[in-house]
Amino acid sequence: MSDHIAELRARQARAREMGGEEGLKRHRESGRLPVRERIEMLVDPDSWFEIGALALPEMRGERHVPGDAAVTGFGLLDGRRVGVIGIDSSVLAGTTAPVGMRKQGRLIEHAQQKGFPIVLLCDADGGRIPDVMGWRFSTLPLDFQTFLKRTDGGPDVPRAAAVLGPSYGDSALHASTADFVVMAEFASLALVGPSVIEPATGEKLTDQELGGPERATAVGNAHMVVATEAEAFDAIAAFLSFLPPNSARPAPVAPPADPMTDPTELESIVPLGAKSGYDMRSVIAAIADGGSIMGWADNWGPSLLTCFARLEGNPVGIVANQPIIRAGALDADALRKELAFVRLCDRFNLPLVFLHDVPGLMVGTEAEKAGTLKAYEELALGISTAKVPKLGCVLRKAYGGGHFAMGGRPTHPDFLFAWPSAELGFMAPDTGIRTVHRRQLEATLAKEGRAAHEALLQELQSEWTAISEPWEAAANLAFDDIIEPGRTREVLIQALAVAWGEGERVRP
Incomplete structure (x- = not known):
């Protein structure tokens, strides 16, 4: 031997x-x-x-x-x-x-x-x-x-x-x-x-x-x-x-930690005015546990951020628009990236948190060549059928198909919140007014001149803004609540606990 x-x-x-x-x-x-x-x-x-x-x-x-x-x-x-x-x-x-x-x-x-x-x-x-x-x-x-x-x-x-x-x-x-x-x-x-x-x-x-x-x-x-x-x-x-060792096990919980940024600073981090830019990563830093944020595919479809993080120790996947890149509009790459991330989180029992500040989907010939329509359809289905808890919050704007691509109400989120600064609708105001009221505006310009045209435009914008504000949406339960920016972390933590319920935290 x-x-x-x-x-x-x-x-x-x-x-x-x-x-x-x-x-x-x-x-x-x-x-x-x-x-x-x-x-x-x-x-x-x-x-x-x-x-x-x-x-x-x-x-x-x-x-x-x-x-x-x-x-x-x-x-x-x-x-x-x-x-x-x-x-x-x-x-x-x-x-x-x-x-x-x-x-x-x-x-x-x-x-x-x-x-x-x-x-x-x-x-x-x-x-x-x-x-x-x-x-x-x-x-x-x-x-x-x-x-x-x-x-x-x-x-x-x-x-x-x-x-x-x-x-x-x-x-x-x-x-x-x-x-x-x-x-x-x-x-x-x-x-x-x-x-x-x-x-x-x-x-x-x-x-x-x-x-x-x-x-x-x-x-x-x-x-x-x-x-x-x-x-x-x-x-x-x-x-x-x-992640858990396999999809039959709950994702591991870590000790909780305070966020890197005081949540009350969210009131100043996100500027008013739908066209003002800011870095969404600053928002995430005021919501997630400090030191817990890990980006996933930052360079792919960069107008959308996808990252892992923790809320009071609980692992989540965060999907957020990035306003400093194409105003956060979603192109085909961003939609495909989001679908891959949603599927990953859903497979391994990580709840999804959607932070909306989206002007819509990219449109035009290049967008059509890139396959935006198909990517959008597949994403909407992927979010709708995901079985992990899904939470959303509209920070500033959520227009058209972009809202649905970020986990809007038709995709069955467990809870959907909004800040009082939120605006929503099927199209951004500037584009929507000129599309819906184009003939009326052209006729006024032709018959009554530029001053009358501008006055009508202001009136229509005021009406559009009024119906885009979050109050009527909350009154009709399109939102579960309107929350102060500084309470976003607290509300998401509570909503997550309710969405999971008392069973084992594994997708059914």
């Missing part, structure tokens, strides 16, 4: 060599950490439980390929168990072959069946040649019934991905399945790499030009960019701290 144990230990040591001295040297010179050091930084000390360490590729040459260029296992992250897939790009650029793919699939299957979150460390140059050539490609052990999403009716588990180098092929596919993707600023993310694109299309691109953070975050392929790998692991830990 001692001989067998000695051989086992020798094989284990060789598996831990990864790319060997030369491979690790080249890897470190690129500014990246070896995969095992990444895992050590990610999981709690002495918690790592590896599976498949002795795997080797089906097609073996002179080059030793430890673990078939993948490290898989389980560990604790802030005391909670997670499954981890780490691509070892110090070995053959982390390219994927059948055995490594089988390892990854087994890890995913275990994690999904047992209800653990999955963390994906992406850094690979796609499929390995010749291991995936010809008939071998069609027989790859890539089971889309488990690899992409659980389809057997069991609870979903959160997925978080860190893109830590050039990530193409299977690494890109991993990232596309993740609920949260954080990129190191030197990384790239795309379906295939520049070496494939040039012979296929003639384009000569660098990794950054193809799928660097600026491009990846603008289209929603990644949700956050950080400078270092350590910051990427911190971001993953922060993201998972808001």
Whole structure:
């Protein structure tokens, strides 16, 4: 037995060599950490439980390929168990072959069946040649019934991905399945790499030009960019701290904290006048627990903010218009981003808080080309069918389809509030008056002159403003209450407790 144990230990040591001295040297010179050091930084000390360490590729040459260029296992992250897939790009650029793919699939299957979150460390140059050539490609052990999403009716588990180098092929596919993707600023993310694109299309691109953070975050392929790998692991830990280990469990509650900004300052933070700009993040800072706010996909559809936060320790997803970008109007990207965030929160039992200050949807030929209509329809359905508590507050304006896209009454919010400064209607006053009363205004201008035209315009604006104020809406229960700005946090906390009720805080 001692001989067998000695051989086992020798094989284990060789598996831990990864790319060997030369491979690790080249890897470190690129500014990246070896995969095992990444895992050590990610999981709690002495918690790592590896599976498949002795795997080797089906097609073996002179080059030793430890673990078939993948490290898989389980560990604790802030005391909670997670499954981890780490691509070892110090070995053959982390390219994927059948055995490594089988390892990854087994890890995913275990994690999904047992209800653990999955963390994906992406850094690979796609499929390995010749291991995936010809008939071998069609027989790859890539089971889309488990690899992409659980389809057997069991609870979903959160997925978080860190893109830590050039990530193409299977690494890109991993990232596309993740609920949260954080990129190191030197990384790239795309379906295939520049070496494939040039012979296929003639384009000569660098990794950054193809799928660097600026491009990846603008289209929603990644949700956050950080400078270092350590910051990427911190971001993953922060993201998972808001979510339960799986969708059958309630989201974790943290100790409450006072907001960073005194809520009474909301009266001055938001200016009167629908066209005056301000940063909605200042409003969120006066509502959410201090230190709890985490942005999600800030660069995608930036006229809408989506973030995780806490209200008196309770995790929520916040959806808010951003008036300093296109006045907060919603384009197709913003609508698609919102739908993805709503679905994420709904899957993992995070209530939704909508902060309305929206002039409407983007319109015109470019908006139609971008698919705004379809994106709007899908979002309205997504909000309407979400089963977690939904709370909304109109701060200043909520016009037309933009109001419904922010969780207006037709989407069945549990509670909908408004500040006394709120204005609402099917269209912004300036546009609405000139649309509805166009003929009357033109006739007055033609028959009675400019002064009469301006007087009529003022009269119509006064009438429009009167019916846009929140008082009649509250009288007819379109709003559950009109609240002072300084009470917004307090009211949302109380409304959230009522909306959840006395049962376990899991969507039905």
